[in-house]
Each structure stands twice: as C-alpha cells, then as structure tokens.
Amino acid sequence: MAFIIFDLEFNQDISTLQNFDRERVRYPFEIIQIGAIKLDTELNTQGKFNHYIKPTFYARMNPLVSELTGITIEQLLAGEPFPEIYQAYTTFIDETDSILCTWGMSDITELFRNVEYHGLDQTRLPRRVIDLQFYVSEQFNRPRKNRLRLQHAVELLNIPITHPFHNALNDAYYTAEVFKKVYKASMQPKLYDPSQKTIRPRVAKRVIDFDQLLRQFEKMYTRKMTEEEQEMIKLAYKMGRTNQFTKEVTVSTP
Template sequence: MNYIVIDLEFNQDIPNTTMDENNFQIDKKVLCPFEIIQIGAVKLDSKYHRFSTFNRFIKPTIYPNVSPFVAELTGITTEQLLTEEIFPDVYMAFLDFIGDTESIFCTWGMSDIKELFRNTRYHQLDYTCLPKKYINIQPLVSLHFGISSKKLLRLQTAVESFNIPINQAFHDASSDAYYTSEILKKLQPSYTEIKIYDPDKIVIQAMNPKKTIDVEGLIKQFEKMYNREFSEEEKGIVLLAYKMGKTQQFIKE
C-alpha cells in the first residue's frame, strides 16, 4: 500500500464585469470552475518512506489566461504554460505515477481531491482508475495540537508548528505536496482516518430561488470606500475575489 500525497494549483475565469451573471453560470464555468494548472505529488510506502515524486504544469484549455490573482499567488504565468501539455496528457502520466499498487490519497483539505475528479470528469476521462480512499490531513493536525477539527490551520502554520524546515516556497503544488508529506510522517494516522470519496455522489439540496450578484452595486460600494473610480482591471479583481471568497477555499485559522 502506498500513500499518494497530492497538491494542486488552479486557474479561474477572469470575470467580465459587464457580463450578465445568469449567463456566467450556465456553461463550462459551472462544470469546471477551477482548472488544474499544476499537479504536485509525493509517493510514500506503507512505512512513510518517500520513494517517488511528481511535478507537472498543465497548459489550460478552459481558461487560457492565468488570472492576475492566481499569478500573484502562485507565480505561474500564462506564458509559462504555453509549452506544457494539456490536462488529458498530464493525467495519463499521473496515473502511471500512481501505479497499480493500492494507494490512498492524502490531501491538505478537500478541495484538491474534489477538483481532481471534477477536472477528470470535465475532460471525459476515466476517473475510476484514481484511488477512492483518502485521508484529509488538515483537520488531523488541529486535533493533534488540541484544537477543534473545525478550526483549520494553514499549511504554513502547521509546518512551522511541527518545526519542519522551510526551504521551498508555499503555493507551489510540488512544494506543498512535500510539506504535506512531511506532516503525514509526523502524524502517521491510523486506518480509522481513511475515508472513501464518492465522486458520483449527488447531494440533494432544497430548491432556493436563484440568486445573482449585483455587480454594479458591489463595484460602487468599493469605489465609495476608496473614494475613486475603479479601472476595468480593478473591477475584475474585485468580482473574482468576491466569488473566490464564497468558495471558502482560503479560510485561515
């Protein structure tokens, strides 16, 4: 049995503030709102010995231009990805990396495993080859330090708390996978922490009236706060930040 510690970096659509919000939600942006542009992974054996790594960048085809927010956060640029292979090709290489041995995905939070399956489904690739067993490391760290599992720590905070040497930049899929694997070694979770991810599970929710973002009102509020008019680029960043905030992807402790 192997542990596959994975970390992903995503790109998103650069919002057009003049676009009607209803139109924004009916196409590929709903099917795949986060496009994977980097896969980083570390493979550990059953005794937590690292014996292989994976690091590949991906040429985006859903959102060809890397958003300013993502570029600032990760350092990944549109120009950098132009010569990389597209997701289906990198995905096949990733499956080869995983291999035929029974494996357990280990992730920092749930967003990476969800988006991996969603990207695979979007590209109409066979996701049945991916491991379904997984361990979410993030809440286990909180419990380890006597904190509620609902109070989630940032990866960097956890690394510092475990006194793991910081010699690579964060917000890089390869580096973050390495740090997460080092934390996994410290925790060595029991089999009771292993869960099964069902990518085909459909969550039935009560029907609520469809809500849209008042883009004009949102921008006006920010312009009022800063007492000036915003450029089109600034308006796009505000809308993107608002939508990313709603995903709760970057909640800190």
C-alpha cells in the same frame, strides 16, 4: 499499495473562458499544476511528480493567482494539456488501491471535476482518501470552521521551511512531511464518491451582495469598474473566505 500525497494549483479567469459549455456545469477551477509525493507503507519516498498544465479553458493567468503561485502563462503554455498529464499522473500512482492524501478535500473534489470536464476515465483514480488537514486540526484542537493552514501546521510541527508555499510540488512535500510526523494506524481513509452530493437542510444564510460591493468600489474610485476588475474583486473576496491567507499574531494588552 502506496500513499499519494498531492497538491494542486488552480486558475480561473472567466473573462477569457473558452472551449467550455457554460450551461452544462459551473465555471471550472482549472488545474494548472499537479505535484505529488509517493510514499510506501513505511513512509519512505518512492517518487515525485511535478507537471505544469497547458490551459484549455482560460487564455491567461488571473493576476491574483499568478502573484500567489508565481506561475506564469508562459510556463503553462510550455506544458502538456490536462489529458496527457492525467495519463502520466495515473501511471505515477500505478495502483488503484493506493490512498490519496491531501490537505483538505477541495483538491480531491476539483481533481475529479477536472477529469469530468475533460471526459476522462475517473476509475483510474483511487477512491480511498485521507484528509490530513482534518486530523492535524483535531490534534491541535482547532474548531471545524477554522482548520489549520498547511504553513501553520508545518510551523507547529517544527518542519524546516526550505521552499515557498503555494507551489503544488512544494506543498505536496510539506504535506508529506506533516504526514510522516502525525501518521498513525487509526487514520483510516474514507471512500470518496465524486457522484455523491451532500444534502443539507435549507437554512437562511447571509450572502455577499456583489452588486453593492462593486458599486462601493466604483464610488471609491469615482469610475465604473471594468469587467476584468469586477472578476478580480469577486475572486479576491472568495479566496479571502477560505482563510488560507490569515495568520495568527500576538497582540499586546496594556
């Protein structure tokens, strides 16, 4: 048994979507990098995994994603397609009774979705999962809707920052270092079922009016937004709602 601490980077550029059944399922967030650290039960590092993935769905990098991650389309085109990387990744994991550890649950969800998109065998992935973001946020008394970002947790735990964030291997490394700092036997993994849909009561909610938002941009720039610009505006809004780019600042009071 081992702990597999992993992180993913994604791309989505809908204007260049290809090789995808648009009617079958929503637009994919395509995995472009997998980074992982394997720890034994004594939390000693047993191996590292780092691969860029040749795109199947999108012909280019979304500029916002490229700026955030530093990943270029040239790097991705030099990699192998997802099925080959998935084979290598499950070989790296080696044991299905291992425990997957992530910062938040989105990477687990998107990993299983990408496996499904490619028609691959999901049973090769462990199902026991530890959401480290949940436990660390609880430790620092953060509310459920404002969980700690990885970088903030690293800073609070006085872990040296030696590499940039938003790289899958680097983020996996930092997550592993956080894991070593806070792990205790009471952190029991939960069984993840990719087929289970969370059922929530229907409630009225406010949603962004993208048509009105785009009209406002067109009014500001006195021209019509191109399709690419429209997708960038929508993606920027969605990424902003994750709170991963917020930071805490000290405000002086008079």
